[in-house]
Amino acid sequence: MGHSERNYEYYKEILGKQPMPFAFVDLDLLEENAKNIALRTGEKKVRIASKSIRCISILNKIFQLPFPFQGIMCYSLPEAVYLSQNGFDDILMGYPCMQEKYIEQVCGEISIGKKITLMVDCAEHVKKANEAGIKYKVIVPLCIDLDMSTSFPLLHFGVNRSPLNKKDKVLSLVEEILKFKNVRLEGLMGYEAQIAGVGDNYPAQKIKNKMVKFLKKKSIKEIAIRREEVVRGIEEKGIKLRFVNGGGTGSLESTRQEKCVTETTAGSGFYSSALFDNYSNFKHLPAAGFAIEVVRKPKENIYTCHGGGYIASGSVGNDKEPLPYLPPGLKLNQNEGAGEVQTPLISDASFSSNLRIGDPVFMRHSKAGELCERFNSLLLLSNGKILSEVKTYRGDGMCFL
Numbered sequence: 001m002g003h004s005e006r007n008y009e010y011y012k013e014i015l016g017k018q019p020m021p022f023a024f025v026d027l028d029l030l031e032e033n034a035k036n037i038a039l040r041t042g043e044k045k046v047r048i049a050s051k052s053i054r055c056i057s058i059l060n061k062i063f064q065l066p067f068p069f070q071g072i073m074c075y076s077l078p079e080a081v082y083l084s085q086n087g088f089d090d091i092l093m094g095y096p097c098m099q100e101k102y103i104e105q106v107c108g109e110i111s112i113g114k115k116i117t118l119m120v121d122c123a124e125h126v127k128k129a130n131e132a133g134i135k136y137k138v139i140v141p142l143c144i145d146l147d148m149s150t151s152f153p154l155l156h157f158g159v160n161r162s163p164l165n166k167k168d169k170v171l172s173l174v175e176e177i178l179k180f181k182n183v184r185l186e187g188l189m190g191y192e193a194q195i196a197g198v199g200d201n202y203p204a205q206k207i208k209n210k211m212v213k214f215l216k217k218k219s220i221k222e223i224a225i226r227r228e229e230v231v232r233g234i235e236e237k238g239i240k241l242r243f244v245n246g247g248g249t250g251s252l253e254s255t256r257q258e259k260c261v262t263e264t265t266a267g268s269g270f271y272s273s274a275l276f277d278n279y280s281n282f283k284h285l286p287a288a289g290f291a292i293e294v295v296r297k298p299k300e301n302i303y304t305c306h307g308g309g310y311i312a313s314g315s316v317g318n319d320k321e322p323l324p325y326l327p328p329g330l331k332l333n334q335n336e337g338a339g340e341v342q343t344p345l346i347s348d349a350s351f352s353s354n355l356r357i358g359d360p361v362f363m364r365h366s367k368a369g370e371l372c373e374r375f376n377s378l379l380l381l382s383n384g385k386i387l388s389e390v391k392t393y394r395g396d397g398m399c400f401l
């Protein structure tokens with residue numbers, strides 16, 4: 001059964017008897033998304049961004065698929081340890097962290113043979129990793145975070161993370177790393193957020209879409225040169241990198257073109273949350289959602305549901321609100337939005353459902369992994385049936401950030 005037949009009746013038939021609210025993942029669509037992520041990445045390997053999954057069972061399912069998924073990019077050190085202790089390996093911590101206790105816990109895992117790589121962009125990060133390495137008598141693998149933002153006149157196109165935006169800055173940090181005995185440089189990562197995380201196909205934003213496309217095109221060229229130069233510079237110092245990581249769900253087509261990149265990262269594309277509907281270069285399928293119950297009908301065209309106010313992180317805007325998904329033809333009320341306890345949904349001219357009090361409305365979170373911070377479990381469906389209910393990180397009692 002294709003995606004288009006997975007309509008309101010399909011999901012209501014399978015899930016209608018479950019107590020609301022609940023979250024679910026359609027495994028058939030998740031698998032389709034995984035296949036397309038692999039296709040979009042071509043011959044490169046794909047590291048899974050766990051922040052956009054936040055569920056051990058789903059991570060396991062993804063790795064069981066016959067696609068070149070290899071390793072995890074995680075977002076917190078205690079998470080790295082939790083993943084390692086749950087059987088995962090080749091874990092890249094995607095962001096720096098200075099917490100001694102957690103770095104030492106990671107060293108504990110390294111000391112029993114696990115591969116966990118720490119992210120660094122300054123001497124302080126390196127020193128801290130080395131100190132823990134000495135204490136635990138291990139060599140801590142490091143990855144340098146190369147800034148991939150592009151500066152246009154009057155516009156910083158990208159994020160503000162690593163200060164290392166030039167080859168010479170990276171090479172000075174490499175020199176610093178070489179001074180220490182308990183760390184080893186093994187990877188380079190550059191996340192081009194302005195390509196991977198910025199949509200260029202928003203409805204009713206034609207001019208903005210055009211501008212973003214134009215800026216992306218220019219930026220893609222420039223960052224490819226930067227990454228290549230940096231990799232070459234590191235290699236000229238006699239260092240053979242184990243991996244060069246780049247990109248995210250939104251940039252797989254361009255990141256894969258870079259010869260020096262050995263692997264991409266992808267996370268959001270598996271659930272394909274609402275923000276990822278707005279890209280011109282791909283279309284993944286809505287594999288994850290949540291259901292809230294219609295509990296009131298204050299007016300003929302308004303269905304007020306219980307709960308639903310799961311707003312996504314990032315700059316504040318309407319695109320961070322959850323998206324009413326099924327039945328089609330419902331939208332949030334601008335004055336109230338998605339509420340802490342009550343969410344009124346307004347039906348528009350295209351609405352044709354016979355929605356009653358007690359019925360579910362299916363919604364999609366704007367961001368992928370954050371859905372799992374709102375629910376202890378995910379109902380997993382396939383082929384018209386609920387297969388199982390699995391715990392999210394939150395259900396495991398894990399709240400990392």
Ligand SMILES: Cc1ncc(COP(=O)(O)O)c(C=O)c1O
Binds near residue numbers: 052268
């Ligand atoms: C360092 C890094 N790499 C890759 C990604 C891409 O993740 P996703 O595919 O979930 O957008 C992100 C997302 O924010 C990131 O921060």
